[in-house]
Amino acid sequence: MRSPVSQTxxxxxxxxxxxxxxxxxxxxxxxGHKAGDNAQLMALAEALGWPFETKRMRYRHWELLxxxxxxxxxxxxxxxxxxxxxxxxxxxxxxxxxxxxAVARWIRRQAGGETRLVHVGRPWAALDRFxxxxxxxxxxxxxxxxxxxxxxxxxxxxPAALTQATAHWAPRLEHLPRPWIGVLMGGxxxxxxxxxxxxxxxxxxxxxxxxxNGGALLVTDSAxxxxxxxxxxxxxxxxPAWIFRWSAGAAxxxxxxxxGLADILVVTGESMSMMTEASATGKPLYIFDPxxxxxxxxxxxxxxxxxxxxxxxxxxxLGPRRMMRDVSRIQAQLVASGRAAWLGDNMQPESExxxxxxxxxxxxxxxxxxx
Numbered sequence: 001m002r003s004p005v006s007q008t009x010x011x012x013x014x015x016x017x018x019x020x021x022x023x024x025x026x027x028x029x030x031x032g033h034k035a036g037d038n039a040q041l042m043a044l045a046e047a048l049g050w051p052f053e054t055k056r057m058r059y060r061h062w063e064l065l066x067x068x069x070x071x072x073x074x075x076x077x078x079x080x081x082x083x084x085x086x087x088x089x090x091x092x093x094x095x096x097x098x099x100x101x102a103v104a105r106w107i108r109r110q111a112g113g114e115t116r117l118v119h120v121g122r123p124w125a126a127l128d129r130f131x132x133x134x135x136x137x138x139x140x141x142x143x144x145x146x147x148x149x150x151x152x153x154x155x156x157x158x159p160a161a162l163t164q165a166t167a168h169w170a171p172r173l174e175h176l177p178r179p180w181i182g183v184l185m186g187g188x189x190x191x192x193x194x195x196x197x198x199x200x201x202x203x204x205x206x207x208x209x210x211x212x213n214g215g216a217l218l219v220t221d222s223a224x225x226x227x228x229x230x231x232x233x234x235x236x237x238x239x240p241a242w243i244f245r246w247s248a249g250a251a252x253x254x255x256x257x258x259x260g261l262a263d264i265l266v267v268t269g270e271s272m273s274m275m276t277e278a279s280a281t282g283k284p285l286y287i288f289d290p291x292x293x294x295x296x297x298x299x300x301x302x303x304x305x306x307x308x309x310x311x312x313x314x315x316x317x318l319g320p321r322r323m324m325r326d327v328s329r330i331q332a333q334l335v336a337s338g339r340a341a342w343l344g345d346n347m348q349p350e351s352e353x354x355x356x357x358x359x360x361x362x363x364x365x366x367x368x369x370x371x
Contacts (some may be wrong), residue, residue, distance in 0.1 A: 025090070025091035025092045027052035027091070028052065028093050029041050029045045029093075030055050030100040030103055030104060031054050031055065032099055033059070033097075033099070034097055036153070037096035037097045037121065039156065040120050040153055044094060044118075044154055047360075053090075054083070055082070057083070058077060058081040072102055073102050073106055074102070074103060075102075076103075077103060085103070087110075089115060090111070090115055091116060092115065092366075092370075093108070093116070093117050094118045095117070095118070096120040104119070105117070105129065116132070116369045116370070118130070118131060120134045122139035122141060127146070131146060131369055132146055132366060132369060133146060134148045134154070136149075136152060136272070137149075138326050138327050138328075140329075148361065148362060151358060152272075152275075152279065152334075153276045154358060154359050155273070162256060162257075162281070165257045165260055166256075173242055177214060178215055179214075179215040179262075180215060180217075180262045181209055181210050181262060181265075181266060182264070183266045184258065184266065185202070185220065185221040185225050186225065186271035186274060187222060187268075187270075188224055188226065189270040189271065190270065192290040194225065195226075195303055196229050196231070198290065199231070199232035199233035200235070202233050202288050202343075203232065203233040205288070207237050207239050209286070211238070213264075215239070216240035216242070217240070217243075218242050218258045218261065220243075220244040220245075220255055220258060222246050223246055223248070225246065230245070262283065264285075264286070265285045266288060266343055267285070267288065268287075268288045269289055269290050269327070272327060272330055275334060279339050284341075285340040285341070286341055289331075
């Protein structure tokens with residue numbers, strides 16, 4: 001039992017008897033609406049090697065209000081369109097993102113407090129409500145016994161996975177000159193607005209890189225890429241290129257094939273997932289800076305008064321310090337370690353600069369909850 005006079009938050013797992021389960025823990029993975037979060041959850045669940053169920057959640061528009069009012073609740077999800085949540089309750093719930101926190105805590109309440117909660121990223125609820133938080137530098141969380149600080153987000157990029165993805169695409173691209181330069185484009189995210197001007201600048205830089213090396217471009221955009229920005233990008237290309245335009249439900253997306261086949265990779269720097277997965281290949285990696293050009297304050301750029309960038313900035317100003325997010329910390333870490341260089345700079349990234357094995361560390365900490 002937790003001491004009534006304790007002043008130090010204690011992770012929930014420390015307040016219960018650590019009895020090893022007779023079998024592998026029944027595990028639920030709460031899948032949300034963000035592909036990057038879901039990819040991390042699936043990477044962790046699969047690496048654990050335990051059987052698990054995915055529970056897909058669909059949210060109501062007023063989800064945040066219900067969370068603030070009641071905490072552990074299902075009032076913020078559309079239960080008819082979400083996966084059923086019913087006994088037998090799991091021993092382990094793995095989740096990420098604000099919207100699934102209330103669901104995870106509700107599940108533990110139904111299980112009489114016996115469910116371990118593992119959160120990937122940064123929770124909104126008090127940090128001691130979770131048995132384990134697996135976080136990365138952009139969230140700037142404190143050092144605590146129930147927090148694992150990794151260098152980069154989790155991912156499932158392995159040589160075997162890339163080999164499987166490349167088999168279908170290699171024959172279709174073999175007519176293009178080498179080296180192949182993979183260009184992975186994100187888009188609007190948080191304070192970053194991917195304008196046509198930025199798209200054109202990215203196009204000029206990758207075209208110059210391909211021309212200088214006598215190679216070809218393997219290009220894909222994403223769900224977040226504004227059409228106007230992509231069109232401005234494409235107009236700058238003169239080097240040989242294979243271009244894939246993202247569409248919902250596309251069965252032939254070459255993203256993972258590009259990771260496996262490209263000799264050099266270029267990613268837009270607002271996407272933590274793309275930077276992480278590209279870095280995991282060990283190939284030379286360039287990051288395109290998605291920030292506005294220096295020299296003017298943010299309010300002098302009209303595009304920053306759109307809902308998403310403006311609400312992000314207001315949230316960062318008005319919210320508590322532990323709610324802040326700074327993606328530039330991930331970018332700086334990759335560049336400082338030699339695993340990446342800024343696109344357009346004279347510096348060359350190091351090939352075969354391997355990142356730490358963050359996934360292995362995460363698996364060990366999760367399994368320790370049941371040891």
